[in-house]
Amino acid sequence: DTAVSQTPKYLVTQMGNDKSIKCEQNLGHDTMYWYKQDSKKFLKIMFSYNNKELIINETVPNRFSPKSPDKAHLNLHINSLELGDSAVYFCASSLGQSNQPQHFGDGTRLSIL
Amino acid sequence: AQSVTQLGSHVSVSEGALVLLRCNYSSSVPPYLFWYVQYPNQGLQLLLKYTSAATLVKGINGFEAEFKKSETSFHLTKPSAHMSDAAEYFCAVSGDNTDKLIFGTGTRLQVFP
Numbered sequence: 001d002t003a004v005s006q007t008p009k010y011l012v013t014q015m016g017n018d019k020s021i022k023c024e025q026n027l028g029h030d031t032m033y034w035y036k037q038d039s040k041k042f043l044k045i046m047f048s049y050n051n052k053e054l055i056i057n058e059t060v061p062n063r064f065s066p067k068s069p070d071k072a073h074l075n076l077h078i079n080s081l082e083l084g085d086s087a088v089y090f091c092a093s094s095l096g097q098s099n100q101p102q103h104f105g106d107g108t109r110l111s112i113l
Numbered sequence: 114a115q116s117v118t119q120l121g122s123h124v125s126v127s128e129g130a131l132v133l134l135r136c137n138y139s140s141s142v143p144p145y146l147f148w149y150v151q152y153p154n155q156g157l158q159l160l161l162k163y164t165s166a167a168t169l170v171k172g173i174n175g176f177e178a179e180f181k182k183s184e185t186s187f188h189l190t191k192p193s194a195h196m197s198d199a200a201e202y203f204c205a206v207s208g209d210n211t212d213k214l215i216f217g218t219g220t221r222l223q224v225f226p
Contacts, residue, residue: 004156031212041201043157043216056213090156098207099145099164102214104156 003027006091006105013081014113020077021108023091029103031055031096032074034066037088037107049074050096078110086112115140115206119217127225132191134220136178136204139185145208146187148178151201151219160202163187174198199224 004025013019025032033056034046048056049068063079074091088109092102120135138144145164149157161172168180178189187204204217 041151041219043203043219045213048213056211092157094212096212098209098212099162100212101147101159101162102212104149104158106154106156 004091004093004103004105006089006108008108009106010109010111012111012113015081015083017081018077018079019081019110020075021089021091021110022073022075023105024073025091025093025103026072027093027103029093029095030071031094032068032071033092033094033102034074034076035090035092035104037090039087043090047074047076081110081112083112086110115144115209115215117204117206117215117217119202119204119220121220122218123221123223125223125225126194128196129193132176132189132194132198132222134189134202134204134222136187136189136217137185138187138204138206140206140208142209144206146178146180147205147207147214148172148176148187148189149203149205150174151203153200157203160189194222194224196224196226198222 031050033048046060047066052068065077068074088107090107091105094102116139118137147162148160161170163180171177205214
């Protein structure tokens with residue numbers, strides 16, 4: 001059983017398009033996150049949600065809109081895709097406390113043509 | 114604010130040799146520290162964590178790390194490298210009134226036969 005699953009695994013699209021990435025966790029965690037990993041492997045948090053409520057928004061352009069329909073799901077919608085959005089996007093979940101580890105999905109590799 | 118510095122973006126060792134990956138942190142509060150491993154085209158997997166209990170922490174796959182407050186370090190070691198250890202390793206810190214993980218820039222470990 002996959003603990004944190006993301007779809008799709010690969011996403012290739014053109015500049016200006018709108019796309020969504022879905023994430024689901026079956027660990028019973030209250031908190032979910034989106035991270036962006038750039039071409040140099042640098043990982044940076046974008047958002048976190050706790051029980052469907054936005055907790056962290058790290059100065060991400062408002063073209064990125066997370067949505068959490070329930071605490072087991074956190075989707076990421078991106079409008080008007082730009083070349084700089086090309087990256088690997090990771091979803092993660094945890095119990096929401098700073099001493100608890102986060103569990104990561106396998107990532108979605110987004111390539112903008 | 115918290116930060117993590119990983120010295121050495123690339124480390125190469127021979128199979129059977131000692132693995133030492135360096136991590137130094139900066140934190141104004143007692144930190145929680147994590148090491149994650151990322152295999153190619155996969156998400157991050159937790160190796161071990163320090164959460165203010167024992168300063169020597171044992172993790173999976175024979176890895177361990179020692180928290181040294183006086184040196185603000187949390188270096189990762191393994192006595193004998195295996196070919197399967199080749200991957201990207203990330204050190205991360207949290208604890209500053211948030212569960213947000215701050216990652217280092219990663220260290221790529223190569224293991225030669």
